[in-house]
Amino acid sequence: MQFATNGYERTTIRAVAADARIDAAMVMRYFTNKETLFKACIRQDPLLPDLSGVPTDELGLTIARTIVLRWSDPAAVGLLWATTTNQETANDIHTNYRDQIAQLAARIGPPEQALERAALVGSQIAGLAFARVVLKLQPLADMQLAALAARIAPVLQHYLTGDLGLTGDLGSMIRR
Amino acid sequence: MQFATNGYERTTIRAVAADARIDAAMVMRYFTNKETLFKACIRQDPLLPDLSGVPTDELGLTIARTIVLRWSDPAAVGLLWATTTNQETANDIHTNYRDQIAQLAARIGPPEQALERAALVGSQIAGLAFARVVLKLQPLADMQLAALAARIAPVLQHYLTGDLGLTGDLGSMIRR
DNA sequence: AGCATAAGCCAACAGGCGTTGACTTGTCGC
DNA sequence: GCGACAAGTCAACGCCTGTTGGCTTATGCT
Structure with a gap:
């Protein structure tokens, strides 16, 4: 393509x-x-499979595995990337993806935080796809899928269910 | 520009x-x-200030603050973004940024993990800048700088000093 | 067979692009 | 004042782009 x-x-x-x-x-x-x-x-297919059966504390890893697998295909990432040139289509696609994750986040936590959590998840996923496939930045580009998924899984899990540190200070995560 | x-x-x-x-x-x-x-x-200036005086467990927040502030300027991010069209310049710039972070990572942890940790930090930073400034994805685009820094600080901290889960399983972070 | 419709090809258009070279104007030192 | 050299202008080149219209060929229906 x-x-x-x-x-x-x-x-x-x-x-x-x-x-x-x-x-x-x-x-x-x-x-x-x-x-x-x-x-x-660039007609889009659903980002995530059905995750209703997945335990809450394994969502991060499950999503990480799905995403890493799908977005290791240069064609898929490249296509996603090409949307950047058209603000309108970019907005359509990425808010759609965000909302899919937000729907999930709303089921397992306070709905008013869902959009933000989803956007954070999306930012990590986009950044990884960008660095790995578009930039081919080492060592990310050559890492095994399983290892890669394992690296970002805790972060996705944190964004979905962790303490976001709403007060603006460090939050509980670091101090532990 | x-x-x-x-x-x-x-x-x-x-x-x-x-x-x-x-x-x-x-x-x-x-x-x-x-x-x-x-x-x-696109001549590049240093990504990070001198961080030698910063306690190890505050590196995440310090970097987050610096990066969020610098890369809220659409001109800076746009320029960074434009490098994508030229594989060669893109590689130059982003490996340079990665290496700056890797140098830091090597000082506070096993040097053989430094590149990977740095690349992961970079992926989160790039993804955030992308979602926020290029895509203008809500609610990231409208969040206050301090709040934004607070959200990603724990993640950067984790990538720099946390358990990466090298065995490929969930790692200690989730189970805690 | 005859015909409508689709598939396919070709040449050309208008416009914008990076780039060039010849030319005119300003600005110095002497 | 005068020559050297930088600063700036202008028109044009060759090329590639998206897009168009007219033409020929295949396909399928009656």
Whole structure:
């Protein structure tokens, strides 16, 4: 997929057409313009599987495993990344992901904290995908999936169920 | 800064020149081409201040405060973001940042873990900057600096000094 | 077979891009 | 004043882009 590897700007309709062994005019006939073509490429599937059976204290690890597995595919991350060039589509996609996590967070804790917890979870996931797949930053890029999941699992768990330190001081987590 | 707000591809030399109330040919005379101009724009200053006087168990919060403050400036984050389009410059910049943190990590823990710990810290920082400034994802985008720093401080602290769960299981952090 | 519709191809358009080179204007030291 | 050199302007180049319209070929229905 051209959009995934090159981003929106550097992807040309001619290149997409050539990939599909088709004329560029055909692409235009079916998608009318570049933006529509792009939006058609990034239709999103659900981020998380059904987690209702998972014990609360294993959510972090379960999510970590799912996410690390899915977002080790450069095509998936690249596509997600390409949304950055279009503020509108970026907002759609990422608030959707955030809300999926927020729904989960609302079930296991105070609903008024759900959005914030979800956004924090999302920030760690996005940062990891970015560093690992886009930047190929070592040693993250070469780590095994299981090890990687184990590293971020406690953090996701903390964001979901831990003490956020609402008073602004260090919070209980550090002092322990 | 055009590169910061529009990224590399969408920034035109003509626009940069117009910003500076100068002819485009002048830009070429001084920077020879677009890539050189870009590299000149992203010269990096040190990520962290001197942290030698900070107690080990307050490193997370101190770093969090510094980073959140610095990377709330959309221009700074945008510029960092623009590096993504050029794999080479992206690698230069981000490994540099990682190594600064790794140096710190090596002073307070096993040196063989320093790179990994630093990369994890970096992933959380990058993810937060991305979600907050590029994506403007709520509620992160509107949170106060102090609150934001307090949220990620425990995580940075954990990545720097905590148990990484090297065996691949949940690690001590969750079970506590 | 005949025909409507889809699939596919080709050439071209208008516009924007990075980049170039020739040219004019200002600013110094002497 | 005068020559050297930097600063600045202008028009144009070749190229690539998204997009268009007209043309030819295949496909399937009656």
